Amino acid sequence: MSAAExxxxxxxxxxRLPVTSHIRQSVGLxxxxxxxxxxxxxxxxxxxxFAPLLAPYGYSQISDAAGSFPAQAEPGGKHLWGTTVGGxxxxxxxxxxxxxxxxxxxxxxxxxxxxxxxxxxxxxYVGGWLDRVLVVIADAIYAFPTLLVAIVMxxxxxxxxxxxxxxxxxxxxxxxxxxxxxxxRVIRAETxxxxxxxxxxxxxxxxxxxxxxxxxxxxxxxTRTLPLxxxxxxxEAILTLAGLGFLGFGIEPSSxxxxxxxxxxxxxxxxxxxWWTGVFPGLAIVLTVVxxxxxxxxxNDLNDPRLRGRKRAGGKSKAPTAVNQKEVSA
Amino acid sequence: xxxxxxxxxxxxxTPKSKSAGGGLGKYILIRFLLIFPTIFILVTLVFFLMRITxxxxxxxxxxxxxxxxxxxxxxxxxxxxxxxxQYIEYLGNIATGNFxxxxxxxxxxxxxxxxxxxxxxxxxxxxxxxxxxxxxPLGMFAAHKRDKVPDAFLRLxxxxxxxxxxxxxxxxxxxxxxxxxxxxPVAGRASTTTELAMGKLAAPSGVYWLDALRSxxxxxxxxxxxHAVLPAVALGLLTAGVxxxxxxxxxxxxxxxxxxxAGRSRGVSEYRLVTKHAYKPALIPIITVMGLQIxxxxxxxxxxxxxxxxxxxxYQLAQYLTARDFVAxxxxxxxxAVIVAVTNFVVDIAAALIDPRVRY
Numbered sequence: 001m002s003a004a005e006x007x008x009x010x011x012x013x014x015x016r017l018p019v020t021s022h023i024r025q026s027v028g029l030x031x032x033x034x035x036x037x038x039x040x041x042x043x044x045x046x047x048x049x050f051a052p053l054l055a056p057y058g059y060s061q062i063s064d065a066a067g068s069f070p071a072q073a074e075p076g077g078k079h080l081w082g083t084t085v086g087g088x089x090x091x092x093x094x095x096x097x098x099x100x101x102x103x104x105x106x107x108x109x110x111x112x113x114x115x116x117x118x119x120x121x122x123x124x125y126v127g128g129w130l131d132r133v134l135v136v137i138a139d140a141i142y143a144f145p146t147l148l149v150a151i152v153m154x155x156x157x158x159x160x161x162x163x164x165x166x167x168x169x170x171x172x173x174x175x176x177x178x179x180x181x182x183x184x185r186v187i188r189a190e191t192x193x194x195x196x197x198x199x200x201x202x203x204x205x206x207x208x209x210x211x212x213x214x215x216x217x218x219x220x221x222x223t224r225t226l227p228l229x230x231x232x233x234x235x236e237a238i239l240t241l242a243g244l245g246f247l248g249f250g251i252e253p254s255s256x257x258x259x260x261x262x263x264x265x266x267x268x269x270x271x272x273x274x275w276w277t278g279v280f281p282g283l284a285i286v287l288t289v290v291x292x293x294x295x296x297x298x299x300n301d302l303n304d305p306r307l308r309g310r311k312r313a314g315g316k317s318k319a320p321t322a323v324n325q326k327e328v329s330a
Numbered sequence: 331x332x333x334x335x336x337x338x339x340x341x342x343x344t345p346k347s348k349s350a351g352g353g354l355g356k357y358i359l360i361r362f363l364l365i366f367p368t369i370f371i372l373v374t375l376v377f378f379l380m381r382i383t384x385x386x387x388x389x390x391x392x393x394x395x396x397x398x399x400x401x402x403x404x405x406x407x408x409x410x411x412x413x414x415x416q417y418i419e420y421l422g423n424i425a426t427g428n429f430x431x432x433x434x435x436x437x438x439x440x441x442x443x444x445x446x447x448x449x450x451x452x453x454x455x456x457x458x459x460x461x462x463x464x465x466x467p468l469g470m471f472a473a474h475k476r477d478k479v480p481d482a483f484l485r486l487x488x489x490x491x492x493x494x495x496x497x498x499x500x501x502x503x504x505x506x507x508x509x510x511x512x513x514x515p516v517a518g519r520a521s522t523t524t525e526l527a528m529g530k531l532a533a534p535s536g537v538y539w540l541d542a543l544r545s546x547x548x549x550x551x552x553x554x555x556x557h558a559v560l561p562a563v564a565l566g567l568l569t570a571g572v573x574x575x576x577x578x579x580x581x582x583x584x585x586x587x588x589x590x591x592a593g594r595s596r597g598v599s600e601y602r603l604v605t606k607h608a609y610k611p612a613l614i615p616i617i618t619v620m621g622l623q624i625x626x627x628x629x630x631x632x633x634x635x636x637x638x639x640x641x642x643x644x645y646q647l648a649q650y651l652t653a654r655d656f657v658a659x660x661x662x663x664x665x666x667a668v669i670v671a672v673t674n675f676v677v678d679i680a681a682a683l684i685d686p687r688v689r690y
C-alpha cells in the first residue's frame with residue numbers, strides 16, 4: 001500500500017531513465033550531439049540484435065547456391081560492399097561484427113562493474129591494509145597501457161586462441177582487467193565519502209551488519225555515476241577489442257566476425273589499392289565509438305551544471321532555476 | 331637585487347628548512363621510491379598471468395615437436411620446477427639485467443629490447459611532435475572561439491581522433507597518400523640504402539634521424555623524414571585529440587581570470603592574450619596529463635608499428651605474439667612497464683617544480 005502512495009510523487013519513468021531525461025534537459029548543439037550519438041548507438045544495437053536477418057550471408061560463408069564467391073570483388077552487384085581475399089562478403093562480416101562487439105562489451109562491462117563495484121565498496125568501507133594493497137595494485141594496472149593489459153590477460157586465459165564463446169569471454173575478461181581499476185577508484189572514493197555520512201552512522205547504531213550497510217545504503221548512493229562510466233568504457237572496450245583482433249588475439253575468423261581482425265587482413269590489400277575490405281569495418285568501429293562517446297560526453301556535460309547549456313527564456317524548466325539563483329544571490 | 335638573490339640559498343640548503351614544509355627533496359625521494367613497488371607489482375602480475383596456463387616452450391612449439399622433445403626442452407630450461415622458485419629466480423635475473431633468450435629466434439631479450447626500443451622511441455618522439463603541433467594551436471583556437479561553430483567542429487575532430495583506431499587511420503593514410511597520390515612510401519622506417527648506411531655507423535643511437543644528422547648524411551635524413559611522416563601522423567593524431575581538448579578546457583579556465591580581463595582592457599591583442607597570458611598558466615595541468623598520455627602513446631605505438639611495418643618494439647611484440655613466444659613478450663611488456671613508471675615519476679617531479687603547491 002505504501003508503495004502505491006509513494007508512486008505519484010516520483011517523476012514519470014521516461015524522465016528518470018538516464019538517457020531520455022538527458023535528452024529532455026538538453027538544448028541546441030548539445031542536443032544535436034546527444035541525439036546523433038543516440039542514433040549511432042541505436043544503429044549499432046539494432047545491427048547487433050538483428051544481424052541474422054540483416055546480413056545477406058553468413059560471416060564465414062564463401063559460397064552460395066550459385067557457386068563460390070569471387071575473391072576481392074569490387075563493391076556492387078551481389079556483394080554490395082565487395083568481398084575479401086578469402087571470399088567473405090564484407091557487408092555481412094561488418095554486420096555480424098557488430099554482434100561480436102556488442103557481446104564482448106556486454107560481457108566486459110558487466111563483469112567489470114560487478115568486480116569493480118564490489119572491490120571498491122569493500123575496500124572503501126573496510127579500509128586498512130586491504131584498502132592500501134588494492135589501491136597500489138589498481139594504480140599499477142591503471143598506469144599501464146590498456147592494450148598490453150588486455151594482451152597479457154588473453155594469454156593468461158587461453159593462450160590467445162579460441163572459438164566464439166570462449167573468445168568473447170576471453171576478450172571480455174581481458175577488457176575487464178583494464179576497467180576494474182577504474183570502477184574501483186570511482187566507487188572507492190565515493191564509498192569513503194559516504195562512510196562519513198550520518199545515515200551510515202545511524203545504520204551502524206541501529207545494528208545493521210556491514211554487509212547490509214555496504215550492499216544497501218552505500219551501494220545505492222555510490223553507483224550514480226555508473227551510466228556515465230559505462231558509455232565511456234563501452235567505447236574503449238570496442239577499441240581494445242579491435243586492437244586485440246588486429247594483433248591476432250581476438251576470436252578466430254571462422255567462429256565469428258570481428259572488425260579488428262578484418263582490418264588486419266585488409267592491411268595487405270591496401271597496398272594494391274583495394275580499399276573496401278578495410279574502410280567498411282574501420283568505419284563501423286569509428287561510428288560506433290563516436291556514437292558512444294557523444295552520448296557519454298553529453299551526459300557528462302548535462303550532469304555538470306557549469307557545462308550545461310541554458311534553455312531559452314520561457315522554457316519549461318527555466319522557472320525553478322531562476323528561483324534558485326535568486327535565493328543564492330539573496 | 332644582489333642581496334635578494336644572495337640571501338635565500340643558505341636557508342634553502344639547511345636541512346631544517348627542508349624538513350619543515352615536507353620539502354621538495356623529500357618529495358622527490360618518496361616519489362622515486364614509489365617507482366619500485368609499481369614495477370614490482372607489474373613484474374609479478376605479468377609473470378604469473380603468463381605462466382598460469384603453462385610453460386612458454388609448450389606454447390611456442392606445442393603441436394610442432396613431438397611431446398618427448400618438448401618435455402626435454404622444458405626440463406632443460408627449468409620450466410618444470412615449482413613456479414614460485416622460478417619466480418624468485420626470474421626476479422634475481424631481472425635485477426642483474428638478464429632477461430633470458432627468446433624462444434622463437436634465440437636472441438638475447440636484452441639486446442632485442444635495446445635494438446628495437448630505439449625505433450619505438452623515434453616513433454614516439456615523431457608522433458609527439460605531430461600531436462603538439464596539431465593539438466596545442468587548435469586547442470587555443472577552440473578556446474578562443476568557445477561555443478561557436480569552429481569550436482563545435484574541433485570538438486568533433488577531437489572525438490574522431492580518439493574514436494579512430496590508429497591502424498584504421500594508418501590504413502586511410504596509406505590508401506590516400508601512398509597508393510592513390512604516391513607522395514609517401516607505404517611502409518618501413520627507411521629505404522634499403524639508408525638502412526644499410528645507418529647500420530654501418532660506428533656508435534649509432536638507433537634513432538635514425540639523429541644518426542643521419544650526426545653523420546651529416548642529408549640524403550639519408552630526407553629519406554628518413556619521408557618515411558616517418560605517415561606513421562607519425564597516424565599515431566600523433568590519436569594523442570592530438572587529447573591535447574586539443576586539454577588545452578581548450580584549461581585555456582578557457584584561465585581566459586576567465588581577472589588578469590586576462592585586465593590585459594584586454596590595457597589593449598593587449600586577443601591573439602597575445604590567448605597564446606601568452608592565458609596559455610602559460612594553463613600549462614601545468616597540461617604537462618601532468620601529457621605524462622599520462624605516454625601509456626596511450628605506447629599502446630598506440632604497438633598498433634602503429636604493425637600497420638606500417640616499423641620495426642620497433644610494437645612490431646616485434648606482434649611478431650612474438652603470433653609465434654606465441656612468451657619469454658620475448660614478457661621482456662617487452664616489462665620494459666614498457668618500466669618506461670611508464672619512470673615517465674610518471676618524471677612528470678610528477680616536473681609538476682612539483684613548476685607548481686610548488688603540488689606535494690604528495
